[in-house]
Amino acid sequence: MKNANQFNGMKILVLGLAKSGCAASSLLHASGAHVTVNDASPEAGNEEAAELRSKGIHVICGGHPADILDAGYDIVVKNPGIPYSNSVIVEAIGKGIPVWTEIELASRISEAPIVGITGSNGKTTTTTLLYHMLNIGNKHPLIAGNIGTVSCTVAEKATQDNIIVLEASSFQLMGIDTFQPKIAIWTNLYDAHLDYHGTSEAYAVAKYGITKNQTAEDYFIYNDDQPKLRKYAARSSAVKVPFSLTGMKENGISADDEQIYWNGKPYVLRSVIKLPGQHNLENILAATAAAILLGCDKKAIESVLSSFTGVRHRMQFVKELQGRKFYNDSKATNTLATKSALAAFDVPTILIAGGLDRGQSFEELRPYMSDVKAVVAVGETAGKFAEFAASCGIEIIMMAEDVQDAVRKAYPLTVAGDIILLSPACASWDQYPSFEARGNQFIEAVMEL
Template identity: 70%
Template sequence: MKNPDQFSGMKVLVLGLAKSGFAAANMLHEAGAEIVVNDASPEEGNQEAHLLKEKGIEVICGGHPPEILEFGFDLVVKNPGIPYSNIVIEKAIQKGIPVWTEVELAYRISEAPVIAVTGSNGKTTTTTLLFHILNIGGKKPLIAGNIGTVATSVAQEAHSDQLIVMEVSSFQLAGTEMFKPHIAIWTNLYDAHLDYHGSPEAYAQAKANITKNQTAEDYLIYNADQPELLEHRKDSHATMVPFSLSGRTESGISADEQFIYWKGEPYAERAMIKLPGRHNLENILAATAAAILMDCDKETVEDVLSSFTGVRHRMQFVKEIKGRKFYNDSKATNTLATKSALSSFELPTILIAGGLDRGHSFEELRPHMTHVKSVIAVGETAERFNEFASSCGISQITAAGTMDDAIQQAYGQSEPGDVILLSPACASWDQYKNFEQRGDAFIEAVMKL
């Protein structure tokens, strides 16, 4: 761990537990900081709170009292999900107390260089793909961040001859100060999380924090096909590495219908790529560029591109049964994600969609429904989604009460050469605990065939 004494003697408020707060509290306690932890959940049943108390750490549960700042803290480390409208956060900022998320802690203690990945979509696929390339290439990578492994915990164990590939969200990036990845990847920029950030500009600025401290010795890999993103990379001092699907370019990495190009020269044939979809090609270009910058050999990159079939629940190829290909895209909890999924295929597609009814429109999907031969709708939005499908001219429309029923119907309606795609365009909470549980139900139902 780098500079273990940098937090010694500091008074730190850890606001919010869950995995990130628990890891931050433990790390700071071991580094000699005086810690107070404040979690909104009741103490009863709060396992993390009890474990921290056993170490002698003061834990205050059951709400976020504004008077807690009277302890005279030098630093607040907040859970990324706690908004800046929280009264304790507002008062801390007014008092001039730094407010970080734990990725800032991770950066400050990591001996290993960081490759950070952000974007409105594609973060997890890009992070996972890059990790696989680096791993096979012998670069000893670690994976961390929003992908599920707490960055602070990973950084504590990292050594200087390793790399940390870190997926970072806008929530996490908003709470950074010195965070400076050696390679930053910004996949795309669409309006999202406006209820948290308050405006598109604030959301974009949080994303732009991924490159704000970079210098010319660092790299920013960014989507050159998005004018919105181009505006926000202008303030970066990093060496620019654009990626583009608009054909062969002389700078960065690009692709046309036949090749991937590195600095204008053919690098790999697109035909070898296993992962479908234009949006996934963007992720592939970004990950490949980072791998090249980290001196991974071409053979390693091609080996992974020809075998990588996606991240679980994100356009995940599940199985081919008698000529029907099944894809699990349960992570598609909005129309933007389902639009990307539908645009990935030109084959006849049977779409399983629907879920929690938030009242949002499906109109954004209309141009991409042309090769959908039938729709099986599930969940609260089943009736609305089927009405939309009917208005798109799709005649084969049914509803299913369970995922098993949906798969049986889809298989019965399909022919060899068809794609059967779960891409719900809705959240899962009407029927499932989360999108992972919904995707697992899809996989289980496919395997029963």
């Protein structure tokens, strides 16, 4: 850990417990800072609070005292999920106190170079792909951020021989000061989390944090097929490495129907790739570019491309049964993600969809329903999705109690060569505690067949 004493003697308020708050508190306390943790959750039965107190850390639970900032803190480190409208955050900013998320701590202490990966979609798949490429290539990667262990915990243990592959959300990137990844990846930019950020521009500016502190000694890999992302790329001081699906490009990484090209030269055949979908090809290009820049051997990259079939719950290939292939895309909690999933296949598809009713329209899916031969609808939006499917001319429409029931009803509708796809286009919270729980039930139901 570099600059281990940089927080020694500082007064730091950590706002919010959870994993990131506990990790940041422990790190800062061990570094000699005077740490106070404040969390709105009740005191009774709070095991995280008890654990921190056992280390000698001051913890205040049950709400945010009006005078909490009167103690004169040097820094506030907040949980990414806490909005900037929170009264403590508003007051801290008004007083000129820096407000960070824990990825800023990770950046300040890491001896290992950091690859920071963000995007509206695809960042988890890109992060996982790159991790496997580097791992097979003996580059000693460590995975961190949204997808893995809290970033500052990973950075605390990392050495110069490691590479940290860090998935960063817009929430985390809003709370940075000097965060500067050696390689930054921005997969794509679509409207998301507007309830948190307020506007599309504010969301995009938060994402731009992935590259805003980079210099000419760093690399910025970005989606050159999106004009609005190119606008932000133009502001970056890093060496720009665009990726594109529109045919061979003279610089960066690109692809056509036959090849992936690196700086305009053939690099690997598309036929090697196992992971389906144009959106996943974008993720592949981004991860491959980073792996090449980090000196990863081509054989290691090809090995991953020829074997990787998806992150769990994200276009995950589950099983082939009597010629029918099952894909778990439970992470598709909006129409944008389901649109990408449907576009990945050009064979007859039985679509399992539906979930929490947020008043959304499914109209965006209409151009992508041509290969859907049947729909099995679940959840609060089952009726609404069934009506939408009927308006698309789909004749076979069934209702199911849950995902397990949907699998049982979907299988008899298939013949060899068909695909059964769980891609709900809705959040899971009407019936499941998480999209992971929903996806796990799908996998279990497939295995029961």
